[in-house]
Amino acid sequence: MRYTRPIALMCSLVLSASVFSAEPVKTLPGDITLNQAQQVVRAALRHAETIKVPMNIAVVDAGGNLKAFARMDDAYLGSIDIAERKARTARYFNMSTRALGNAAQPGQSLYGIEATNNGLAIFAGGELLIDRKGVIVGSVGVSGGTVDEDESVAKAGARALSGSTR
Known part of the structure; x- marks a missing residue:
C-alpha cells in the first residue's frame, strides 16, 4: 500500500514528460501569422503615407495579443496606446470600433x-x-x-489580408 503513491507519481511524471516533449504547435487554427500581420502593417503604412498622416498601427492576434506594431516618424506618442486599444476592442467584440461606438452612445444598449x-x-x-x-x-x-x-488606414490594412478591394 505504501508503494502506491510513488508508482502513481512516477506514472504521472512519465505522462507529463511525453506531453511536454511533443512538437509545439506553430500557429493555432484561426490565428494570424507574423507574416500576415506584417502584411497588414505594410498595407496600412502605405495608405498612411499616401494621405500624409503619421500613424501608429497595431495588429493583434485572435486572442487580442499584440502581434505586430509600427510607429511612423512623428506619430503621436499618445496614439500608441489608442491604436493597441482599438485593435483589442475590435477583436474582443468581433466588430469594428465604429460599430461598437455607435452601440455605446447614450440611450443605446452598450x-x-x-x-x-x-x-x-x-x-x-x-x-x-x-x-x-x-x-x-x-x-x-x-x-x-x-x-x-484612422479608419481608412485600418481598412486598407484589413483589405490586404482578406484580398478584398472594397
Whole structure:
C-alpha cells in the first residue's frame, strides 16, 4: 500500500514528460501569422503615407495579443496606446470600433461599455482581420489622424489580408 503513491507519481511524471516533449504547435487554427500581420502593417503604412498622416498601427492576434506594431516618424506618442486599444476592442467584440461606438452612445444598449476590460477605444480605427476563408484571425487598430483617417488606414490594412478591394 505504501508503494502506491510513488508508482502513481512516477506514472504521472512519465505522462507529463511525453506531453511536454511533443512538437509545439506553430500557429493555432484561426490565428494570424507574423507574416500576415506584417502584411497588414505594410498595407496600412502605405495608405498612411499616401494621405500624409503619421500613424501608429497595431495588429493583434485572435486572442487580442499584440502581434505586430509600427510607429511612423512623428506619430503621436499618445496614439500608441489608442491604436493597441482599438485593435483589442475590435477583436474582443468581433466588430469594428465604429460599430461598437455607435452601440455605446447614450440611450443605446452598450452605453458605458468603454469602461470595461481596463478601458476600450470605441471610436473608428479598429477593424477585424478576416482571412480569405472568412475566419477572424485578429484585428488592426490605427491612431494618429482624424477618426475617419484612422479608419481608412485600418481598412486598407484589413483589405490586404482578406484580398478584398472594397
